[in-house]
Amino acid sequence: MTHEPLTASLRARFSVTCVALCVALALSACAGDDDPPAADLGPSDAGSDLGPRDAAAVADAAACPVTCSNDDGCCPVACGPATDNDCAAPPAGVYPFQGYTDTRGAFEATIDGAAEPRILVVDRLTASDTDGDEATGRGSLSWALAQRYPRVVLFEISGVITIGGDLNIASPYVSVHGQTAPSPGITLYDVSLTVSTHDVILQHLRVRMGETMRGGGDPMGVCGTADGATHDIIIDHCSSALGHDEQLSISSCGDGDVRRVTLSNNIVSLGLNYADHAFGTLIDSGGSNAYDVDEILVEGNLFSDVSFRTPLVNFAARHVTITNNVTYNTQWVGMQVETDGYPEGQFVDVMHNLYWRGPETENAGTWPTPEVATWPAQPDLWPPSWNRDRRPVSAFRGPAGSNTHVYYANNYDYANNEDYGGGNHEGRPVELQYERYLGAMSFADIHATSRQTSPAIVLLTPREVEARVDDHVGCTAADRDPVDLLAVRDAVNRTGTYLDHVADLVARGAAATATGSDSRSLASIAGYPVDTELADTDGDGLTDLEGWLYNL
Secondary structure, three states: OOOHHHHHHHHHHHHHHHHHHHHHOOOOOOOOOOOOOHHHOOOOOOOOOOOOOOHHHHHHHHHOOOOOOOOOOOOOOOOOOOOOOOOOOOOOOOOOOOEOOOOOHHHHHHHOOOOOOEEEEEOOOOOOOOOOOHHHHOOOHHHHHHOOOOEEEEEOEOEEEEEEEEEEEOOOOEEEEHHHOOOOOEEEEEEEEEEOOEEEEEEOOEEEOOOOOOOOOOOEEEEOOOOOOEEEEEEEOOEEEOOOOOOEEEEOOOOOOEEEEEEEOOEEEOOEOOOOOOOOOEEEOOOOOOOOEEEEEEEOOEEEOOOOOOOEEEOOEOEEEEEOOEEEOOOOOOEEEEOOOOOOOEEEEEEOOEEEOOHHHHHOOOOOOOHHHHOOOOOOOOOOOOOOOOOOOEEEEEOOOOOEEEEEEOOEEEOOOOOOOOOOOOOEEOOOEEEEOOOOOOHHHOEOOOOOOOOEOOOOOHHHHHHHHHHOOOOOHHHOOHHHHHHHHHHHHOOOOOEOOOOHHHHOOOOOOOOOOOEOOHHHOOOOOOOOOOOOOOOOOOOHHHHHHOOO
């Protein structure tokens, strides 16, 4: 979905900024022959303090030779080592999202010629089967999500909303902003939250499946529908944990295509491993090539204390970009691409990610022997003697002749808690490993030497990616709940073990949810645009409410 009035104005603004920066630094060009044009690069996250490099770093770039290599983006602002070819981020704008979609959620309805969105306020934590009913459900989250008109969902209350089952967002044009809740924020518990519609933005929600939904799958996900209406979805600064399969996934669900989804700045962590299935994220066409899962961005997320799939790109998942993520404490490989030879091709970029090994990585032992029956072992790549420091962090598997292309660049593997101080402590660049099955697949069959996708993204340095773990990912970093605190603490300190049950959190010094609740009026929050929510008083192309939300 492309909406020219918004996209053209915003991206033109970023393009001009980028060109101006290049001129100021006396650099000869904004993009190489194989690079996407500068206008394709989106803004950095408006809520991030990591945006462009600081003034000193930009000033230092004046000494950077024009020949400084940069095959990943727009304007190089520093030379650094050869593996540090990041792109200068344009100044943070009011529209913070990156990726293949520029959806404005509820406000997309106005662009599409539908009704103007309504502002719905959640002011109670109760939930019931009748929440979709106007008379009995008004004021609850499930009531707001069930409405069939464009809506912006804001919160005047905080605490735990216990759902007790599935919660499906099936009506389009909806934006849910948990950052408007007072401390300690919004937690959905005993729930599987699924998006199966279009033009949806979810921000600052904690989603916990918990023990009682055993066998219930993922706490949070995107699911295709038979009418192909699942598209243009952003899940940003959320947290998903205590699931029984993956924690946050995108799938056709065997029903229909899924297109243009961004997963950004989320914490994906601490699945329940009682069945050895505490996985991270699956990007999947439903186990076959019948449906497309296309144009997916996985950017800036923390995968902590999950055993595998960070993410797994599977079958007919076509254009996928995986960048600026941290994976910590996986038992086997983290990122994986798997195919059975999709004829229309798979195109995957894996760039600027960090892989941190932890106690569960060490405890994994040798590569599991059951794999040998289906995917013949490759002694030259994964010998049984490989220990924790040699285990591959990323892998591909597929048949001979797979029409799959993977660009794998500037990813780092930190086996022994190295720092970024230079010398021998820069971590080690890692390459994609592969394991062949169903034929003599060659590594050359999949290895791409240039980017295969071109969403609007800004690539970060290792230091910037690491800094986001502590102060940026997940729901409001200054107000994290016990589960998120544990996931971040484990990653930062290189500690932690998997959970088999929710009760194991106690032994880890945590709890399943935050305690306490509070309430406040929206009008009492500094800067809330009272009476001008749906107006664009500054002429920036977004409503006053959107501008306020994205800078809150």
